[in-house]
Amino acid sequence: MFVAVATISPLVQPDDVVAARELLLDVISPTPMLHSRVLSEMVDGPVYLKCENLQRTGSFKVRGAYTRIARLSDAERSRGVVAASAGNHAQGVAFAAGLLGTSATVVMPERAPLPKVAATRAYGASVILHGTTVEDALDEALRFAEQTGAVFIHPFDHADIVAGQGTLGFEIIEQCPGVRTVVVPVGGGGLAAGITVAMRSLDPEIRVVGVQAEAVPGLVASVAAGEPVQVVGAPTMADGIAVQRPGDIAFGILAAAGGRIVAVSEAALARALLICLERAKQVVEPAGAAGVAALLEGAADIEPPVVVVLSGGNIDPLLLSKLLRHGLSAAGRFLGFHCRVPDYPGSLAALLGLLAGLGANVLEVSHERLAPTLRVDEVEVVLQVETRGPEHCQLVTERLREAGYDPMFS
Structure with a gap:
């Protein structure tokens, strides 16, 4: 103690x-x-x-949610609880309400992560999707509490x-x-x-x-x-x-x-x-x-x-x-870029061969031929490559430019 x-x-x-x-x-x-x-x-x-x-x-949200709901009176719990959350408080409230024998309604933003919505429902709560932010969901939860008598369980301010x-x-x-x-x-x-x-x-x-x-x-x-x-x-x-x-x-x-x-x-x-x-x-x-x-x-x-x-x-x-x-990109282990190459057989193979020789692993590659800024004799290639770190990224970039390519990074 x-x-x-x-x-x-x-x-x-x-x-x-x-x-x-x-x-x-x-x-x-x-x-x-x-x-x-x-x-x-x-x-x-x-x-x-x-x-x-x-x-x-x-x-951690279950700590506060259970404490709050457990301290409600029997009369309050009989009216049910309502909460607003982007996901974690929602699950904490739903779980705690189930343990304590009260119904729970949770208002979540419309774009709340689907697994969090599904988990909240799986714990037994009714879910209402409303608004685009937590603040929007809070306002709707307060309206629900006023209309139904449910006890509002604030996600942090109690x-x-x-x-x-x-x-x-x-x-x-x-x-x-x-x-x-x-x-x-x-x-x-x-x-x-x-x-x-x-x-x-x-x-x-x-x-x-x-x-x-x-x-x-x-x-x-x-x-x-x-x-x-x-x-x-x-x-x-x-x-x-x-x-x-x-x-x-x-x-x-x-x-x-x-x-x-x-x-x-x-x-x-x-x-x-x-x-x-x-x-x-x-x-x-x-x-x-x-x-x-x-x-x-x-x-x-x-x-x-x-x-x-x-x-x-x-x-x-x-x-x-x-x-x-x-x-991976922020850590210098992933490089996404696009560049223009001549539109004739072998030009893409030459680019990919250069990257292979530098030890860069190509993950994805695509072509764009119809962009209005392209000439009729060129094609834009979009590549995503795996690298070994910031120094390797820099080496790949330098070698591409030395070979006449003009990489533009995404």
Whole structure:
């Protein structure tokens, strides 16, 4: 049992996290923590991966969802619950509602990943597809709650949710007692806030670093503004953290603790997903790999020992195949380009022979003869080739240009 020595929030205190952990004892199991040699080399100190992608329902979200629903009264649970989510909170709510004997309705964006929609239904929830963003789904869920009397289960902005997510902080300290930095993906901020409350109660010197996608930097903008603000997001592969406005509770906790928030590029997210799969043997969704992406883009600012939270592993296999290709490209192991060659027999064979001689493996090749910008005596060839790394990519590019080709990269 943990004893709180400090508090940074009047709404979520360490004892609330302790109580949530007791509530979850027979519901979830501690997830493994793996040492990462490749990431440890980047920060010149030990780095561990906290594998919440292996949690029940595939993410940390079940911690908060079960805590929130379990604390409803019998009368409230009899009315059912409603939630809004891009996928992971949806599954957590559906799973928790089933265990606790209440009906669940979940509103998801129309373009929510199909496996997450299917899994939510498989856990017993009714799914409503609405809008294009999490914010659209939230608005619809609130309307549903008002019309039906169902209890709204917010994905991050409720004290019980934050307390439930914070139980992960106690697990981290148990598994890595000397941890100095915890790197965690942030959307609405509930997980980072809960971990902060739990860990700072035991060791105020532990630093929690939140990581967002550059495309939807709601918490970054809010920290800069000194209050929660909403941003207009751009498309991102990290749908799980694509939240335009952080929660008030989470923002208050993170601001009071002086937590650092960073944003990472789409390329870094793709590379991080590839590293998780290749080196750690962990299937992780892009949002869940955001902490790894932060180390790839700024490892010098991280004090070891470091624990990186892999927050979720629910990814569409079709999306995974696309993202792996992006990751290979970002890592310099995949090269996509197009160039023009004379339209006569043997010209394509000459190009392919050059690539073969350079050790570049051609994965795909196609022709384009009808583009209006092409002359009648030339053809555009589109190629995708596998390379051995950045230096090999550069060599292939140089040799192509020396041979008279003008590669244009996609």
